[in-house]
Amino acid sequence: MTQPILTLFYQFNPWNSSIGGIQTVIKYFLKYAADGFQVRLVGTGEPGERIGVWQTKEYEGKQIEFMPLIELADDNVRHLVPTTLKYTAALMKQNFSSDFMHFYRLEYALATFNWSGEKTLSIQNDTRKQMDASACNDAILWQKFPRIYFALESLLMRQFERVYSCHTESVEFYRHQYPQLGDRFEHLKNTVDLELFYPLEHLDKEQKRQDLAQRMGLPAQTRFALCVNRLHPQKDPLLLVQAFARLQLPNVHLLVAGDGELREVVEAEIVRLGLTSQITLLGLVTPQEVAELYRLSSVFVVSSAYEGVPIVALEALACGVPVVGTECGEIPLIVTPASGIVCRDRQPQTMAEALNRVLSQPEHFTQQACIEAAQPYSAQAVVSQVYQTMLTAFNQTSHKSPEYVQL
Numbered sequence: 001m002t003q004p005i006l007t008l009f010y011q012f013n014p015w016n017s018s019i020g021g022i023q024t025v026i027k028y029f030l031k032y033a034a035d036g037f038q039v040r041l042v043g044t045g046e047p048g049e050r051i052g053v054w055q056t057k058e059y060e061g062k063q064i065e066f067m068p069l070i071e072l073a074d075d076n077v078r079h080l081v082p083t084t085l086k087y088t089a090a091l092m093k094q095n096f097s098s099d100f101m102h103f104y105r106l107e108y109a110l111a112t113f114n115w116s117g118e119k120t121l122s123i124q125n126d127t128r129k130q131m132d133a134s135a136c137n138d139a140i141l142w143q144k145f146p147r148i149y150f151a152l153e154s155l156l157m158r159q160f161e162r163v164y165s166c167h168t169e170s171v172e173f174y175r176h177q178y179p180q181l182g183d184r185f186e187h188l189k190n191t192v193d194l195e196l197f198y199p200l201e202h203l204d205k206e207q208k209r210q211d212l213a214q215r216m217g218l219p220a221q222t223r224f225a226l227c228v229n230r231l232h233p234q235k236d237p238l239l240l241v242q243a244f245a246r247l248q249l250p251n252v253h254l255l256v257a258g259d260g261e262l263r264e265v266v267e268a269e270i271v272r273l274g275l276t277s278q279i280t281l282l283g284l285v286t287p288q289e290v291a292e293l294y295r296l297s298s299v300f301v302v303s304s305a306y307e308g309v310p311i312v313a314l315e316a317l318a319c320g321v322p323v324v325g326t327e328c329g330e331i332p333l334i335v336t337p338a339s340g341i342v343c344r345d346r347q348p349q350t351m352a353e354a355l356n357r358v359l360s361q362p363e364h365f366t367q368q369a370c371i372e373a374a375q376p377y378s379a380q381a382v383v384s385q386v387y388q389t390m391l392t393a394f395n396q397t398s399h400k401s402p403e404y405v406q407l
Contacts, residue, residue: 017284034387044072164188190309191379199320231260246352294319317374320367338369
């Protein structure tokens with residue numbers, strides 16, 4: 001029997017350190033790929049790497065076909081020429097027709113009108129807030145041209161047999177926007193890998209916390225607040241720094257894992273507020289290192305202007321860590337009163353008060369409540385469901401998988 005082919009399209013390299021919800025979702029589709037599928041990823045390559053050639057590689061024990069379509073040194077930083085534009089232009093020279101194709105940027109569909117196979121678009125953000133410059137200025141280039149974006153969306157959306165969104169309100173928005181395509185829009189939970197993100201017993205957590213404090217030259221009683229995000233306008237790291245400046249508790253240290261275009265701006269704000277001994281920017285860290293940081297932290301913080309479902313919040317909860325977050329995306333649906341606090345507005349003082357409460361009253365935010373909040377979002381369960389849907393569709397058709405074209 002011919003194997004169904006699934007081809008994933010996104011401008012990143014899963015073997016590099018890359019922080020972002022889309023990247024994480026794709027990694028789960030690789031790790032938990034169903035047996036019997038041929039899985040391919042069209043991504044990006046390192047400088048000097050051979051571009052436009054399929055490579056057989058291994059990811060988390062699964063064999064996949066990988067093609068670096070363009071050269072990209074760092075996908076955590078925006079460039080003068082948008083990476084999406086370069087990637088889409090490169091797609092136009094190809095035909096990656098497959099049984100199933102998953103796209104994580106709408107713009108890619110400019111290149112795919114003549115490709116055969118079932119096309120799925122995955123939307124990871126609240127589109128309305130993403131396009132609203134008043135909510136978060138300079139987050140994406142399209143904010144300057146919203147009419148053009150929505151005209152392009154109207155042209156391209158009909159290509160997709162299925163459109164997944166992790167944000168429930170976005171599903172309803174699109175069904176209203178495109179009533180003739182209404183049954184194509186579906187809610188799909190963002191996910192967390194419960195094999196990687198899990199809690200520690202209390203004594204182990206305390207020991208690891210003290211070990212990290214010692215390595216950093218901090219007092220043994222230091223507790224850690226953690227943020228894992230790109231330093232990007234959407235994530236609003238300046239709000240987090242300004243909130244931390246208003247924290248009333250001693251011996252609390254903020255760790256920020258991630259990098260991006262706002263790093264110098266954030267560093268300058270840390271200096272301006274006199275927080276250099278209280279905040280550490282860690283830069284890029286591996287998923288395994290991030291998991292260790294979650295497990296020893298006392299609180300996790302999301303300061304984003306908009307989101308779909310921030311996977312980092314799910315990861316923190318799965319590790320038994322309470323979340324303080326802005327009222328963005330699905331945060332109010334994920335974070336329960338016993339697993340964290342959703343801030344009523346995006347003011348530094350409001351976030352500082354929430355952090356003070358979680359850190360000063362840990363008995364009200366239990367490890368068990370956090371774990372229970374994350375359980376419904378198991379990556380293995382959600383991804384397996386999507387693969388089963390594709391397999392059912394494949395078995396109902398009699399066509400053979402089309403050949404793909406190489407450069």
